[in-house]
Amino acid sequence: xxxxxxxxxxxxxxxxxxxxxxxxxxxxxxxxxxxxxxxxxxxxxxxxxxxxxxxxxxxxxxxxxxxxxxxxxxxxxxxxxxxxxxxxxxxxxxxxxxxxxxxxxxxxxxxxxxxxxxxxxxxxxxxxxxxxxxxxxxxxxxxxxxxxxxxxxxxxxxxxxxxxxxxxxxxxxxxxxxxxxxxxxxxxxxxxxxxxxxxxxxxxxxxxxxxxxxxxxxxxxxxxxxxxxxxxxxxxxxxxxxxxxxxxxxxxxxxxxxxxxxxxxxxxxxxxxxxxxxxxxxxxxxxxxxxxxxxxxxxxxx
Numbered sequence: 348x349x350x351x352x353x354x355x356x357x358x359x360x361x362x363x364x365x366x367x368x369x370x371x372x373x374x375x376x377x378x379x380x381x382x383x384x385x386x387x388x389x390x391x392x393x394x395x396x397x398x399x400x401x402x403x404x405x406x407x408x409x410x411x412x413x414x415x416x417x418x419x420x421x422x423x424x425x426x427x428x429x430x431x432x433x434x435x436x437x438x439x440x441x442x443x444x445x446x447x448x449x450x451x452x453x454x455x456x457x458x459x460x461x462x463x464x465x466x467x468x469x470x471x472x473x474x475x476x477x478x479x480x481x482x483x484x485x486x487x488x489x490x491x492x493x494x495x496x497x498x499x500x501x502x503x504x505x506x507x508x509x510x511x512x513x514x515x516x517x518x519x520x521x522x523x524x525x526x527x528x529x530x531x532x533x534x535x536x537x538x539x540x541x542x543x544x545x546x547x548x549x550x551x552x553x554x555x556x557x558x559x560x561x562x563x564x565x566x567x568x569x570x571x572x573x574x575x576x577x578x579x580x581x582x583x584x585x586x587x588x589x590x591x592x593x594x595x596x597x598x599x600x601x602x603x604x605x606x607x608x609x610x611x612x613x614x615x616x617x618x619x620x621x622x623x624x625x626x627x628x629x630x631x632x633x634x635x636x637x638x639x640x641x642x643x644x645x646x647x648x649x
Contacts, residue, residue: 358390358398359463366465366491366521368393370414372401373459378429381454382406391460393418406456409446417462429455466491467608468525470548472514472539474500477554478530480597482507488601490526493519495542497535514539516546523547526604528584530554541567544576550607552584552600 362369374387382402389399391414401410409428417424428446430453443457469490471482474497482504486492494504495511504510511518514535519525527548531539532555540563543551553560560582567577585599586606 355388355390355399362390362392363463363465368418368462368464370417371461371463372399372410372414373461374401374456375425375459376457378455379453381456383456401458402456406458410458410460413444413458413460417460418464421462421464423459423461425457425459427455427457465521468493468519468521469604470495470516470519470522470525470527470543472496472516472527472529472543473531473534473554474503475530475532475534475554476593477532477596477600478528479503480593481528481530481600484594484597484601488605491521493521493525495519495539500534514542516542516548519546524549526550526552526607528552528554528600530584537563537566540580541570541572544572544580550604551580552603553580553582554584554596554600555582557583 359369359371370391372389372391374383374385376385377383383400383406387399387401389397389401389410391397391411395411395415397407397411401407406428409426413424413426416422424444425442426444426446430447467490469481469485470493471478471485472495478494478496482492482494483506486506486508491509492507493509493511494501494507495514495516496504498512501510501512509519516522516527525548527543527546527550529536529539529543529552536555536559540553543553544567553563555563560580564577564580568574581603584603585596585601586603588595588599588602590596590599
């Protein structure tokens with residue numbers, strides 16, 4: 348069942364508004380007989396369901412598999428799906444992933460699959476000058492900002508995406524993939540740091556001296572917090588650029604976070620050429636992560 352372009356646009360708008368990741372698949376070129384033509388688009392949600400039309404089972408299987416990969420590593424891919432007998436003398440092309448199929452139509456489809464990901468989450472705990480500077484700088488750099496601070500400190504933050512009174516970071520839906528910076532600077536340090544280290548975030552940093560950090564580490568260890576969580580703490584927070592003012596410290600922290608993000612992206616580069624074989628277009632999709640969607644999809648059987 349084909350859908351109008353407006354349906355795809357509406358679906359993307361709703362998913363972006365909800366902060367849901369998805370992949371956008373666009374047919375860029377076809378040869379011979381194919382079910383979908385150049386310009387056809389589909390949204391592939393993280394659970395593998397599809398909204399739109401980019402062809403039948405052969406193409407859909409390859410696109411679902413590729414969508415799972417691009418959502419996992421954030422790297423767009425160009426795939427070519429064509430009959431296996433036409434790939435015998437296929438020259439290798441850098442940046443193109445080849446997918447063999449046994450579909451009777453005999454056509455070739457090239458699809459560009461790109462990830463549409465939510466803004467990276469930066470969770471700032473505390474109401475200190477460094478916390479305020481980091482929230483402002485992070486928002487300007489494209490991060491979705493959540494501020495966890497005591498009620499009397501919330502007024503110091505202007506434009507943020509979400510607020511939490513106190514330090515219960517379990518209220519943050521994206522904390523499992525976010526960057527948490529504790530910048531309480533003497534105001535409930537231990538409480539905020541314990542919450543940050545227990546929330547499951549892959550990056551937790553603390554704004555404070557090495558001496559204070561050592562004291563807090565020992566106190567948290569004595570309180571029963573697992574050593575592996577405490578050892579994951581980054582402190583002092585940020586790159587060593589000789590920062591002195593709150594704004595400079597915030598810059599050094601954001602620079603470290605950006606460095607972490609980009610290093611992870613570069614380490615996940617896809618291979619130059621990859622060949623996958625689809626027997627009759629039958630392929631089981633790998634689910635990246637379960638999400639609740641606002642768009643109705645299809646399973647390629649229509």
